Amino acid sequence: MAENKSRAELKQAKKKTKKKAGSTKSLFKKVIIAFLILGIIGMLVGGITFFALVKDAPPIDEALLKDPVSSKLLDKDGNKFAEIGVEKRTHVQYQEIPKLMENAILAVEDIRFYDHYGVDLRRLVGAVIANFQEGFGAEGASTLTQQVVKLSFLTPDKTVERKVQEQWLAIQLEQKYTKEQIFEMYANKIYLSSIPSYGQVYGVASAAEAYYGKKLNELEIHEAAMIAGMPQSPNRYNPFDHPEDAEKRRNIVITLMAKHGFITEAEAEAAKAVPVASTLVQTQKDPQPYDAFIDQVLKEVIELGDIDVSTAGLEIHTTLDPAAQTYVEQALNTNDIIEYPNEEFQAGVALINTQTGEIQAIGGGRNSTVARGFNYATAINRQPGSTIKPVIDYGPAIEHLQWSTYHQIVDEPYTYSEGQPIKNHDNKFKGQMSIRQALADSRNIPALKTFQEVGSERAGEFASTLGIRVGDVFESHSIGGFNGVSPLELAGAFSAFGNQGIYNKPHAVTKVVFMDGSEVVLKPKPVTAMKESTAFMVTDIMRSVVTSGTGRSANISGLPVVGKTGTTNFPADVKKKYNIKNGGVNDIWFAGYTPLYTAAIWTGYDTPEKGYILSPDEKAIAKQLFKEIIQKVSEGKETGEFVKPNSVVQVAVEKGSNPPKLPSEFTPDDLIVKEYFIKGTEPKEVSEKYRKLDVPSELIAAYDEETNQVTLRWKYPDDQREGILFDVQYSVDEGPFELLETVGELGLIVQNPIPEAIYRFRVIAYREADPENRSDPADIEIQIPALSLEDELDLIPGEDDEEVEPDPEESEENEGETGDGNGNDGSGGNGNGGSGNNGNN
Incomplete structure (x- = not known):
């Protein structure tokens, strides 16, 4: 009986197992069907999405592929003043491109160029792996074909839509043109930065000429690799401007060339051993009008991304004031307005709108013989001297410590925290004074004391908000002992004081319109850099600089002008090496503004070998330039006045009282000064120093x-x-x-x-x-x-x-x-x- 029961149970178990197996097969079939359905749906959705994204893609225009379209530059009134791209290019056919150059480009940009159909899925995965294994930038994700499409038809914005359109157009381009034709397009289109002695560089043939003074077929391995590596970030890898970054990038290209068998390991090592700057040359082209301003325009447009300005057919709206630019260039390049001591004397001028930050004119230097040569208004990295005191000392003190313009500070023998003595420019001490007087007379010791009370962190933050690159802040920053500032940066910082504390980054471009009608607005967003009270009080202190202080010769009758002077001295070892006479200085600055215009001027020499500023006339040129330029551009314009905010009160104070006290009715008139206080901090106590006199x-x-x-x-x-x-x-x-x-x-x-x-x-x-x-x-x-x-x-x-004889000279009144x-x-x-x-x- 037990045995029979066991068999019955066994049969029952087998039935259950069969039923379970059938159920599992049914579930698997359902999953497969579900995945197939989802796949079909996904393909349909993906296809619909793809076609939705590419439906607005521009057509393949052969003219745009072969013939570059110049970009137009418009001034502030919408009038064209320059055209970029109309100059002759050095165009090469595919058969003229040496294999060394082609291999260098393929190694770093698209090693499977001749194997894909415009979009390389394997390369997308390979690029990710390469970037991890060999460092960021070893390989890009776009094929050469995609890059040609991007340079020819599309805007630089990095969106999914644009990327899909790029891939779609790349496939179409591959169907219409041969690989050799596409490579030729790429080799002639790529932007390869710009150099002062040559201008903008486009295409590998122009690069060979501009950087090495050679024909394309004369390039060596390290030179071809240098050019091939630049398109990823042309300005960053410019060997003139950034030799270290350029050499690192070049060596990556050389490594990839060896990896893919284009050169041997020995050739690679030999090429890497050549310093990047060893074979660079300086060639020259004729300069063009407004080249300093155009240089700034191109910098701002290039920041948008990979844009070939000379072929992109852009409409670039700028802030240029042609009349102001012409006058600035006349002031720098002739002796009609300013009498210069010699040809080596240099100057940089930045003129901007105080209220908007729009660059009206740029004076890039004197006597330039090259196209868009070194720009002394935007590219110098000089110590600002005392012009920095409102930015890093007194501005932060008023902002954070609520100092008044009367705040008293003692000008006395003093040292830095580490014990090194600090001196004033005249080696004298004037005792107790207001910060107004301290800034007007450009006293160094009160500036350092102010900086110490503010603290380096708050001083640095205040300056950085105004666009001044300070890095790690030290006590020497208080008197401008740091590198570096350009006139354009200084003008931007000063303009915020004249604009109620609102900082607008100086800019030359307001918007860029692309050929497809899309546009990018480039106006920087305004930044509240300080309180209105701080801006007004610093402004009023700087008014004393031009009315009674070191900047009197920059004052302009009938205009509300304020400003600050700055001077930097040579280190002792430099003075000794170049036998610099006492009184000889390195840099002279003046920065100032009205409610309408702000200008910053630098004057000096490139190096001590070329000269140094010594005579009073030379030391006055920065102030003269400021005065002449501001006076000229303000003609016929309603300048307005600096408006006192409600948060500030003007109070009569008895001079010398500390803390400040109100004058009594007996305080002498010449000992009563009117100063500004943040509302609520003004003095209440009346001085008794000059009370009514006692009766004899x-x-x-x-x-x-x-x-x-x-x-x-x-x-x-x-x-x-x-x-x-x-x-x-x-x-x-x-x-x-x-x-x-x-x-x-x-x-x-x-x-x-x-x-x-x-x-x-x-x-x-x-x-x-x-x-x-x-x-x-x-x-x-x-x-x-x-x-x-x-x-x-x-x-x-x-x-x-x-008898006493009368004096014959005695008057009748004394008779x-x-x-x-x-x-x-x-x-x-x-x-x-x-x-x-x-x-x-």
Whole structure:
């Protein structure tokens, strides 16, 4: 029975197993069907999405592939002033491109170029792996065909739509043209940066000429690799500007050439050993008008991405003011406006709109003989000297510490935190002063003290927000002891003070319109860099620089001009090496602004070998340039005024009070200054330093019969005597008071008073520096006794008395005066009173 049951159970188990197996097969079939359905749906959705993305792709235009379309540059009013791309190019046919050059390009850009159909799926995966294994940039994801499409038809924006369109057009391009034709297009289209001596470089043949002065077939391995590696980031890998980055990139290309068998390992090592700059040359082309401004335009457009400006057919809207640019170039390149000392003297000028940051004109340098040569307005990296003090010292102090324009600081012997002495430009110390005076006189010690109170972190942040590259901030930054600043950067920083604290990055391009009608707006977004109160108060302090400080010669009558001077000195070892005379300096700056325009000027020499600034006339050129340019561009324009915000109050302060105090009614007028305070921080306490003067005390009048004179004496507190004078007045027989004499002593002798007259004497104290602040009077009365007969007879002239001849030069007004025989003045001609001599007490 048990055995039968076991068999039954076994049969039942087998039935269940079969049923389970059938169920599993059914589930698997359902999963497969589901995946097939999802796949079909995915393909349909993908196809629909793909065609939706490519439906707006531009057509393949043969003219755009073969003939470059120049880009037009428009000024601020929409008028064309330049065209980029109309110059002759060095075009090469495919058969003229040496295999070395072709192999270098293929190794780094598209090793499977001759194997794919425009889009290389294997290369997409390979690029990711290569970037991990050999470093970022070893291989790109786009094929050469895709790059030709991107350079010819598409905008640089990196979107999924554009990437899909790029791949779609690349497939079409491969169907229409041979591989050799496409390679030829690429080799002639690529942008390869620009160099001052040549201009913009397009295509491998032009690059061979511009960088090495060679024909394409004369290039060596390291040179071909250098050119092949540049298209990924042309400006970053420019060997003139960034030799270290360029050499790293070149060596990556050489490594890839060896990896793919185009050169041997030995050839690769030999090529890597050649310094990147060893065979570079400088060739020249003729310069064109406005080249310094165009140079800035191209920099800004290139930042958009991989754009070949000379072939992209762009419409570039710029901020150029042609009249201002012309005047700036005239001011730099002739002696009609400024008298320059020699041909080597250089200058850089940046003129921008204070309210918008739009670059109106750029003076890139003097006497340039090359197309878009070195730009002294945008490319220099010089120490800014004292022009940086508003940016890194006083601006942050007002912003973060709520200092007033009156804030007191002591100019005294001082050292940096590490103990090194700091000096002022005149090697003198002026004691306690306001930050207004400290900046106007460009005192270094108050600047360092201000920086120390602000702190390096806040000072650095404040400067960085204004576009100044400061890096790690040290105490030497407080007086401009750091590299580096360009006139354009400095102008941008200063303009924020004149624009209520709003910083607009200086820019030359407002928008770029592409051939397909799309456009990119390039106006930078405004940044609130500081409070309105800070901007206004720093501005007002800098007004003193041009009205009473170191920048007086930059002041312009009728315009609200402010600014700051700056000077940098040579290190001691440089002075010794080049035998630089005392007073010789390295750089002279001036930066300033009105509500409408901001300009920053640098002047100096390239190197000490070429010269240095020494004479007063040379030192004044930066200020003269600023004055002439701002005056010219402001003609006929409504400049406006700097508007005080409600957060700022102007308060009269007693000069020298610390902390600040309000003047009293007795404070001398010349010791009252008006300064600005952030509302709520203004002084409330009234100064008592110049209170109403005390009345002279213990006034006595004593008559001496023997000498017939009255002696007046009084007292005054010793601690208040400094600078005090006393008016002594008299009245005879109740007549009006008249001034007898003004003395600085505490007494007076009145000689020969009128007998029997009643004299009233009055003594009033006042401060010599402030005659209006007078004490109440101290009065005393005395009656002069009658003279005896003997005394009266002594007054009658006798025959023994010697006559005194009158002085023929004495004026008629003094005819009534006589002497007393002792060299003292006698009584007045009308007999109403006598003058006296100072007492000796």
